[in-house]
Amino acid sequence: MEPQDVKWMERHCRLLMDSYRRATGHALIEPAPGTTAAERLYDAPFALLSHGVEADPVLNYGNKIALTLWEMDWNAFTTMPSRLTAEPMERDVREAFMDNVRQKGYSDNYEGVRISGSGSRFRIERAVVWNLIDEGGAYRGQAAMFPSWTLL
Numbered sequence: 001m002e003p004q005d006v007k008w009m010e011r012h013c014r015l016l017m018d019s020y021r022r023a024t025g026h027a028l029i030e031p032a033p034g035t036t037a038a039e040r041l042y043d044a045p046f047a048l049l050s051h052g053v054e055a056d057p058v059l060n061y062g063n064k065i066a067l068t069l070w071e072m073d074w075n076a077f078t079t080m081p082s083r084l085t086a087e088p089m090e091r092d093v094r095e096a097f098m099d100n101v102r103q104k105g106y107s108d109n110y111e112g113v114r115i116s117g118s119g120s121r122f123r124i125e126r127a128v129v130w131n132l133i134d135e136g137g138a139y140r141g142q143a144a145m146f147p148s149w150t151l152l
Helices: 003-024 037-042 064-071 086-105
Strands: 047-051 061-062 106-115 121-133 139-146 146-150
Touching: 003 037, 003 047, 003 061, 003 106, 003 139, 047 064, 061 086, 086 106, 086 121, 086 139
Parallel strands: none
Antiparallel strands: 047 061, 047 139, 106 121, 121 139, 121 146
């Protein structure tokens, strides 16, 4: 990873954590001395992903569990429109849910079927989805975290 990429990753992971705390009132992950935010989130015991603010939002982050579930490497994952994480029949439901999150700031206990790069299906469970808001109050996208899933 290039030095500018490392800096971006640390800033983005701080945005994920800070936005989660502001939205939910809870820590996304506990501090661990001697580790960076990027290290803690990448190796976290839950799936974590985010997308940006494009007209058709593109994924810009996935931790180790997310990359494993979607069966993709970093480059493939972070160039995929986030709507493609769901099956075509689930996309309308997903988009209505995401609009609701954009309006309210976050939602928890979401469930839905997702599809991996190879076509495998899995149900995400107890997902929290929140808006990414930077220190200046600007909307920077959305993120999702889910601690459990079922392979279908």
